[in-house]
Amino acid sequence: MRKMFAVIGITMLLLCSASAAFAAAPIKIGGLFAVTGPASFLGEPEKNTLELLVKEANAKGGINGSKIELFVYDTGGDATKAVQLANKLIKNDKVVAIIGPSTTGESMAVIPVAEKEQIPLVSCAAGIKITDPVKKWVFKTPANDHVAAEKILIQAEKLKQKNIALITVSDSFGSSGREQLKQMAAKRGFKIVADEVYSPKDTDMTPQLTKIKAAKPDAIICWGTNPGPAIITRNIQQLGIKTQVYQSHGVASKKYIELATAQAAKGIMLPAGKLAVFDLLKASDPQAKLLKDYNTDYKKSYGVEASTFGGYAYDGFQLIAAAIKKGAATAAQIRDGIEKNGRMVGVSGVFKMSPTDHNGLDLGAFEMVRIVKGDWVIVK
Secondary structure, X not given: OHHHHHHHHHHHHXXXXXXXXXXXXXXXXXEEEOOOOOOHHHHHHHHHHHHHHHHHHHHOOOEOOEOEEEEEEEOOOOHHHHHHHHHXXXXXXXXXXXXXXXXXXXXXXXXXXXHHHOOOEEXXXXXXXXXXXXXXXXXXXXXXXHHHHHHHXXXXXXXXXXXXXXXXXXXXXXXXXXXXXXXXXXXXXXXXXXXXEEOOOOOOOHHHHHHHHHHOOXXXXXXXXXXXXXXXXXXXXXXXXXXXXXXXXXXOOHHHHHHHOHHHHOOOXXXXXXXXXXXXXXXXXXXXXXXXXXXXXHHXXXXXOXXXXXXXXXXXXXXXXXXXXXXXXXXXXXHHHHHOOOEXXXXXXXXXXXXXXXXXXXXXXXXXXXXXXXXXXXXX
16 A cells, blocks of 8 residues: 555656646747847847846746746848748747847848748838738737828828928838838828938938939938938938928937937937837826836846837737737747737837737827937927
């Protein structure tokens, strides 16, 4: 009898140990960010934010008792490298989800990999084509560029600025924005009087801006990510152009003001995520507390204020974590969990994912801001 109880005891001990080991199995998550290179202003805060969140989650015992094992790679903003690293994350590191890449071009290149390997990809890039049309395994956290374009045009309508000049970068982000602006401008009765393009590596856009100046637009809309928009801002000042300038959400960080200079950027308007003006929000705003807490934690860890771009990774992690908290463990379960997550308050806005919308944000994701004395103010 004693032997029988001993065997039972040992068996139960082994089962408990096996159960504990299973529960403690780490959840492997990957990150692809442009930590270096021209898009480092995007990738660095994204990497920092994801590492901060994983550290905080693991310090609390992980999610549902499982620690997060994080694998982060620097793409340098290169689409080919992003594809190679995505395959590494999936085949070598065995991740169940990927956050990133940082840019639209990289994301579009990685999408076929995510779809083929059936791994949820939560992009940190804004291009509408990333999730429109909907891809089964692909989501993104920045608001679609057509939402930002609409926000700009609504403001231009208020100011009766009907003749518009465009200057857009010739990469995936700029091409997508240009397409959305032209389509939306036509529907809303705007006239495009100039349509100029520049290369991401251009260091002087004076020729394009000289043509724009001659067209005498009511407003200029620049669409790109730094350093291009900052150079354009300085060129506009040098040419003595007094026309109202709008920038895209692609420069919604203090880095843009720093690169452009506060004097040259004075009066420029752009749609920005609420993080940029969190201290100006009403206490009743559903994002107010989260944004304040995120900024405090980020500044404590890295010595600088949190940026909108880091918020994209914040939201990507929270979408995945929310699915895991509800019992998801496999890639397929996480994918389903993100899609069925319902309402989630994030840094980029209030998400409402669905089978027909893998972005889940609307106009409420942005505040229209103006640059005054080197800082943002909300446009009333």
